[in-house]
Amino acid sequence: NAGVTQTPKFRILKIGQSMTLQCAQDMNHNYMYWYRQDPGMGLKLIYYSVGAGITDKGEVPNGYNVSRSTTEDFPLRLELAAPSQTSVYFCASSYSWEENSPLHFGNGTRLTVT
Amino acid sequence: GENVEQHPSTLSVQEGDSAVIKCTYSDSASNYFPWYKQELGKRPQLIIDIRSNVGEKKDQRIAVTLNKTAKHFSLHITETQPEDSAVYFCAASMRGNKLVFGAGTILRVKS
Numbered sequence: 001n002a003g004v005t006q007t008p009k010f011r012i013l014k015i016g017q018s019m020t021l022q023c024a025q026d027m028n029h030n031y032m033y034w035y036r037q038d039p040g041m042g043l044k045l046i047y048y049s050v051g052a053g054i055t056d057k058g059e060v061p062n063g064y065n066v067s068r069s070t071t072e073d074f075p076l077r078l079e080l081a082a083p084s085q086t087s088v089y090f091c092a093s094s095y096s097w098e099e100n101s102p103l104h105f106g107n108g109t110r111l112t113v114t
Numbered sequence: 115g116e117n118v119e120q121h122p123s124t125l126s127v128q129e130g131d132s133a134v135i136k137c138t139y140s141d142s143a144s145n146y147f148p149w150y151k152q153e154l155g156k157r158p159q160l161i162i163d164i165r166s167n168v169g170e171k172k173d174q175r176i177a178v179t180l181n182k183t184a185k186h187f188s189l190h191i192t193e194t195q196p197e198d199s200a201v202y203f204c205a206a207s208m209r210g211n212k213l214v215f216g217a218g219t220i221l222r223v224k225s
Contacts, residue, residue, distance in 0.1 A: 031211060042120075042203060042217040043158070050211050058212060059116075090157060094213075102148065102160035103205075103213060 001026050006091050006106035013081040013113045021076040021109050023091030031094045032074040033058075033103070034066065036087040043090065049074055081113045116141050116208045120216025127194050129225045137204035137216050138186040146207040147180060147187045152218075153200045161202075162189070194223045 007022045025032065030051045035043040045058030049068040063085060065077040074093075078085060091106045120137045127133050139147075148163035164171045164178045164187065171178050175194075180187040187206075191198055204216040 033213065035215070043215040045212060045214060048212055056212075059214065102163070103150075103158075105157040105159075107157055 003027065004091055004093055004104050004106035006089075006109050008109060009107065010110045011112070013078075013111065015081060015083065015113060017081050018077070018079050019081065019111075021078075021089055021091070021111075023074045023076065023106060024072050025074075025093040025104070026072065027093065027095070027104065028071060029093035029095050029104070030071070031096075032068065033092045034064070034074070034076045035090045035092065036060065036085075037090060037108075038087050046076065046089075078111075083113050085111065086113045087111060116212070116214055118204060118206050118214050118216040120204050120219060122219060123217065124220045124222070126222045126224060129194060129196060129223055131194055133189075133191045133194055133198070133221055133223075135189045135202055135204070135219045135221075136186060137188070137206070138184075139206040139214075140185070141206065141208045142185065143209050144185075144206040146213075147178070148205050148213070149176075149178060149189050150203045150205065150215075151200045152203065158203060191221075194221075196223050196225050199223045 004025045033048040034046040044060045047066040049055045089109045092103045094103045118139045145166040150158035151161045152158040175192045177190040201218045203218050205213050
């Protein structure tokens with residue numbers, strides 16, 4: 001299993017540009033999440049999904065959109081990039097809330113908006 | 115609102131000493147409490163977790179305690195080693211199957 005795969009690893013955007021951060025998992029997990037991590041800060045939940053066709057807002061959803069058309073994929077869309085969206089973005093997935101069922105993180109996408 | 119508060123934000127200990135990190139949560143329905151370790155430039159990795167029907171869990175030098183009445187839980191690392199230096203995050207499950215993280219604690223183990 002590849003686990004959680006995020007692409008791209010790095011990206012520089014100009015203000016107002018759009019992009020999609022890709023996330024795929026091959027573990028048949030129902031739950032998928034997008035977090036952002038600003039320098040020296042914790043992880044803030046942007047959006048999450050409990051299954052295909054179901055998405056919901058997290059703590060900081062403004063400026064982002066998601067879709068979950070399949071169990072495997074959970075792309076994050078930035079429509080009009082702003083400098084405040086400069087961050088490291090982590091996608092994660094899990095099977096359940098059972099003990100020892102960890103949240104599997106991808107390697108992250110480092111996004112800079114200038 | 116739904117939040118998790120974590121203290122301290124930084125912690126320096128001498129090698130061999132113990133380290134304790136504390137978190138409080140707001141949602142009384144929370145029932146799952148994991149701890150993650152993040153090394154510089156890497157993704158967070160689960161180190162230990164606990165469910166609300168358990169008061170304490172131990173795994174070698176790491177232990178987690180949970181007080182559901184007070185809505186707080188703690189991470190205890192004994193006999194700290196330089197390789198324990200990292201950022202540690204607590205998290206709590208919230209209504210709707212969300213996992214909300216604390217702000218993190220930078221642990222430095224001095225040798």
